Amino acid sequence: MNADVHTSVTRIADLEARSYEVEPRAREQWAAGEYVFARVTERPAPDVRVENPRGRRVELMEGETIVGALGTRKATRELVGDWRDVGSDGRMHVLTGGGVLGRLTSASPFTLTPVEVEYEGHVVVDGTVARMADYGLGADSPTLSTPVVLVLGTSMSAGKTMTGRVVTRVLVEEGYRVAACKLTGAGTYEDVLSMEVAGADPIYDFVDGGLPTTIVPERRFRTAIGGVLDELQDADVIVAEVGASPLEPYNGAAAVDLVEEQVAFTLLCASDPYAVIGIEEAFDCAPDLVAGIATNTSAGIDLVEQLAGCPALNLQEESAKEPLRDRLVDALS
Structure with a gap:
């Protein structure tokens, strides 16, 4: 049948x-x-x-x-x-x-x-x-040696996938071999495929690790994602998206912990300027750059920078690509 x-x-x-x-x-x-x-x-x-x-x-x-x-x-x-x-x-x-x-x-x-x-x-x-x-690709957590550009969000639908695609495109244009992955969320294929369209190779997500969603016991999550990360190590840089937000029950905090030592640059996609402060307080650290729907207008960018003291860019605008490129290359070098 x-x-x-x-x-x-x-x-x-x-x-x-x-x-x-x-x-x-x-x-x-x-x-x-x-x-x-x-x-x-x-x-x-x-x-x-x-x-x-x-x-x-x-x-x-x-x-x-x-x-x-x-x-x-x-x-x-x-x-x-x-x-x-x-x-x-x-x-x-x-x-x-x-x-x-x-x-x-x-x-x-x-x-x-x-x-x-x-x-x-x-x-x-x-x-x-x-x-x-x-x-799935389940394995013990590998010791990462590849730098990671980490894309986080304050909620679902905050602009993470679009941001990951833009970051991937900018890095590929700079000559980097980029691998991309989505480490947490609920199973769909289109998010990680969009990074393949931008030039990432290979691409993996938690489904490849054997999970329908990442609402599972943390030990099971770490085993599954260990196998995913192990497949990405030959690249020059890994663009890693954490779906939803790290505070939701999708094991986002565990995902951040798995890659934290190799994170060279963190982008936070915010649903609104005030949410940036919430993530900063929850994790006691500030992102390198804020993007996402909170930056859709100049008023949003101004408020993010005023409230959180973080630089912000609207990555949907072509004019944002050059300052993004400069920040990424500087961080990775």
Whole structure:
């Protein structure tokens, strides 16, 4: 049996290209990161799509089947849900475009209604339930020797991915071999793919480490991300994005700890100028540069610099590229 759509969290297992069975399992036997087969119960809104293993967004139809992975999401501006909240009816939702599956428990009124699906069974390969952890790059935490440009945020949707793309492009144009990664968040492929488009090679994220989202025990997170970081060591510089914010339950603080000794430059993408102060106080340090939506206007830049004493740039403007380039090259040299 094969699903109509394999979501992007299945890419590490290459389920599209292999044979597997679908076997229902009792609810008490489920676990995070397991691949499950589900059927769409009603046609979603046209703008609600999921990613396939190549990162392309595809529309789902009522009655079609998908394979995703059980997981947890706690987005401050969009959706909250958990696989552990799925009831006996097997109804659940596609919590991320990448195919993280769980029962929706809270949603912003400004977010499109997610796709509802009904559980039909677990994916079974060679007699064993397929789990993301079985296909991940998990390893002991490596000793990093490559400098890191760290991209943090004060919240989701603060401009981190755009900032990572701009930083990657500037460094590639300067002749650096850039590797890029997304260390925390909820599984989608498009964020790290955008850094590949900007010239990063290789690119990895926590899905490659075997995690649907990084809301997992810290020990499990560190093992998964250790394998990801180990794949990036041959580059001249690593651009590392920490999804959401370091204070949310995605293991952001642990991610910062894993790379901290090699961080050469830190960019903080802020949702508003006051949020910069919150991150500074929480971590008792200041970023090298503030970017993101707080810098969309000159008034925002002025307020960031006044309140936090940090330099700020609107990286959507071409005029910001040269001062960004100078700061990055100076830090890396």
